[in-house]
Amino acid sequence: MDTEGTHDAPHTASPPPHGAHRAEPTVPRPAAPPAAPAGPPAIPPPPAAPPAAGPAAGGPETAEPPVLRWLRTPRPAAAPGIWTYGHRPKAAVDPERAPLRQLVSGAVISLLCGWLLWSLLWNNYLGSYWLWPLLLLTPDSWRTAGGDTVAFAWATYLYYGLFLALMVFVFGRLGRWRELARRLGGPLVARLRERAPAAAPEPAADRAQWPELRAAGAPDAADKLAAEARAGRMNDVDVARIERAWRSVRSGTNPLASFTDTVLRHGGAACAHPSGRRDLPGRTAHHDLLAHQVRIGVAPDHPRNPPQHRGAGLALEPRLLGTSLLAVGPSGSGKTSRVLKPVVESMCLQALAGQCAVVAVGPAGADLGPDDAFDVVVRIGRTGQDSDLDLYGGTTDPDEAAGILAEALVGDLPDHQRRGATALGQLLGPFRTAHDRFPSVPELRELLDGAPEPTAALRAALEAAGASALLRELDARTRQSERAGDVGVLLADRIALLDRPAFAGFFDPTGRTRQVSLRAVDHPLRVRIELPERGHAEASGILARLILAQFTECAVARADRSLFACLVLDEAAHTITTEALRGLQRLRSANAGVVLTLRALDDVPEGLRSALLGAVGCRMAFAGVTTWDGARFAEVWGKEWVETRDVTDRQIIAVSAAGKAFHMFRQLVTGKAATAKAVTVRTVERERWSASDLANAVPPGHAVLSVTSVRGEHAPPVLVDLGK
Incomplete structure (x- = not known):
């Protein structure tokens, strides 16, 4: 059965990995009354082994499998960025509510x-x-x-x-006894309700019974999946993957009969990922694959946080990452371990469910997940690797390849980017026509240097092929290389950074290695690329720009955009260019997004810092940012109207003798003069988070996050405790 990039896995005798959720509440939690305080649900670890199907012989009935509780837990609608699994919305705050x-x-x-x-x-x-x-x-x-x-x-x-x-x-x-009783009794009733056993949902509303399949005429498949879930032979990835396959049936991509037959034969293992895996080797974060969310922390009860966010869990998901995320903070602030790693883990899980393609890029040693969590791991500059990176992004168009490569080589020099693309196109087109492939790094370096022998051999091959138009391109390149200030010299110097002994076995277009092309992001692929940071900082910058340019080009050019494509780029210093910002803005409509981290905005050219913050929809400032970086965030987050109270003390001057005596006695007892307080209430415009607050008032292990969805929904900046 065609399941949009997945295929059916063969039946295996060994049980699949279980645990519908890394951490599940003890019982399903109904929505609490409006006055109940919001907060994250209790999340105990899953059982080490799946419970047996049905009661044991002569013994009591076993506990319900975690996947059933996970399916039945309510997920109420909430503001963007709120963790909806078991969320209890707060009532609107009454400004006149008495303390x-x-x-x-x-x-x-x-x-x-x-x-x-x-x-x-x-x-x-x-x-x-x-x-x-x-x-x-x-x-x-x-x-x-x-x-x-x-x-x-x-x-x-x-x-x-x-x-x-x-x-x-x-x-x-x-x-006001009645209001006091209601205020104190509401939370008490909500605890009592949580401890009470929840009523079993009606079969028509029970997601564990797969009502959509029954309504569409596939009761046999629904019964099979329900039995698999009751027996503990399914996990959350299986549920999300089969629901993805079912959506392809509803859209008309796959026939119902093929889907039903696959489910009846393989049960919870139906429509498996091409790798055959049904879970990751280990999880470090809390995930909800039905809502496509990963939880990154909790919004504390802070006066700067909106009332509906206080005490609620905060999460990231594709509809937010589709506007791209920028995280800024110094080393050790938790960008990689507390944000990037959970996001990569979530994208890998969704890739196993056939919903996402993820490319994680970082320096060597960056903890973005174990090797077993990825389909392909590319370690550039490491010997003995069987995977390589396609320098040209899998394209066969010389002009497209020239534009991508010019962005990587001279994209940080805006005045040379267009000229560099023209010069590369004058060489890549003739070379591909002559050799039916693009040049390797040493060959391209020789051509850019204007070496006579490679140029003469290329001209002879073009003459033999009768490619007169491409001969004119090559002749034009030869004439331009003789001029002073030719961009070919700069391109040759930059490409020489990749023509080093450490990279001798990489970027080989001859087909002798297994090359990874980002044009494969229309499949549920999991890729991790390690950049050679030590000793090759400039080469790492070129490769990072290359990967970012390839991703933005390939994600937008996809014919099938049903998969969410995500690029996670750790330490994105010196990769932000004018063309890169244009590419980021185009990703919103292409069901794709980029997650970037920076130590400071100083790593971005000064003229592009404000444009970068405006191009991304999700912004995150970690503890320890500088005041000048905080000023940029404060500017983009804007201001809000708040009510301020100014209290002034005015000394009371007594006129009568008795009044003076009373004031003297009061001052002797209290040590203070008799005063009268005057309160002035005003509505003023104040920055949501000032530069000084971001630099000095954000505690360690916290960050300030604002999110925007691809539909335009947005949430104000919220202080997040990343350790919960």
Whole structure:
């Protein structure tokens, strides 16, 4: 069955990896009442082995498999960037809502006042006026000797009860007892609800019963998958992968009969990834593959955070990364370990589910995941490698290859980029026509240097092929190389950085090595590329620009954009150019995105710093950024209207002798002069996060994150605790 880049895996006798979620709540959590405080659900680790299917013989029924609890956990709609798995939305904040401390003190004072009044009335300290209604409504004969004392006693107790109820009502309204009870009782009820066993969902609404398959006429496949889940033979990757295959059936790409047959034969292993893997060797972050999210931290209860974000988990997902993410922070601030690694892990899991293609690029030693988590690992400059990088991005168009290569070689010099693309095109086109391939790095260097023998051999091959148009291109290149200031000299110097003994076995276009082309991002591929950082810093910069240029070109040129394509580039210094920014902006409509990290914005040319922050939709400033970097973030995040209170103390000057004496006595007792406070309330415009706050008020292990979705939804900057 064609499942958009996946194929059916053969049935294996060994059980697949299990654990629907790396960490799952104990029970499904219903949405809490609006007054309940929001916060991340408790997440215990998954069981080491899958539970047996059904109850054991003569024993109690086993626990429900984690995948069923994961499927049934609610995921309410939330603002962009909020972790929706088990999320409990907060009610809108009432600006006139009284503080809890004020409610408690008011209730206690009103209770004491009511008690005091009742005591005074009961002991006749205030006279018997409050008994006049009782005396007026009862006969005098009940109160005389020999009267009906029993009836009068009942009437008296009834009157006392009504009067006491009236006092409770009056003082309860004054003390706002009802609001206090609601404020204190809401969280208590929400704990009680969490501990209560959740009712089993109806079959039509139970995702574990695959209702969409049943409604579309595939009940046999739904029964098979439901049985696999109950037996613990499925995990979250299996569910996401089969749902992806089912979407291809609904769109008309694959027939229903083929899908049903594949599911009935292979169960939870149906439509497997080409690698045959159904999970990663190990997970370090919390993932929700139904919502395509990875959790990166929690928004603390900070006054700068929006009320609906406080206490909620924060997550990243393709609809946010499709606008690209820029993370800026010094070394050791947690960019790689707490953001990039979880994002790469999430993209790899989604690639196994047939939903994503990921390319992770970083210097040698960067912890972007183990080798087993990727399909291909390219270590440039390391001997004994069986994988190579295609220098030309898998294209057969000489002009496209020349533009990509010129961006890599001289993209950091805007005045030379266009001339460099023209010069390279004058050589790549003739060489491909003559040899049916593009030149290797040594061959290209010789041609750019204007060596006579390679140029003469290329001219002879073109004459033999009768390619007169390409001969004119080669002659034009020869004439330009004789002029002073020819860009070919600069290109030759830059390409010489890749023509080193350490790279002798790389960038070979002859087909003797297994070359990785970024044109394969239309398949669920997992690639990690290690750049030679030590001793080859300039070569690493060229290769990073090359990979970024290839990715932006190939992602936009895809015919099938159903897969999300993600490039993760760790330490993207000296890779941001004018053409790179244009490419980033085109990725939003191509279902692709780039994740970039920088130690500081100083690694970007000064004229492009503001443009970079404007080109990406998700921005992240880590603890330790400088004030001048913080000023750039503060500028792009803008300002907001806030209410400020100015309190001033004015000394009270007494006129009378008694007043002066009282003020003197008060000053002797308290040590302070008698003053009166004046409060001025104003609405002013203030920066959401100032440069000073970003540089000095962000605690270690925290970052400030703002996100934007590809649909234009956005969330204000939120302080994130990356350690939770």
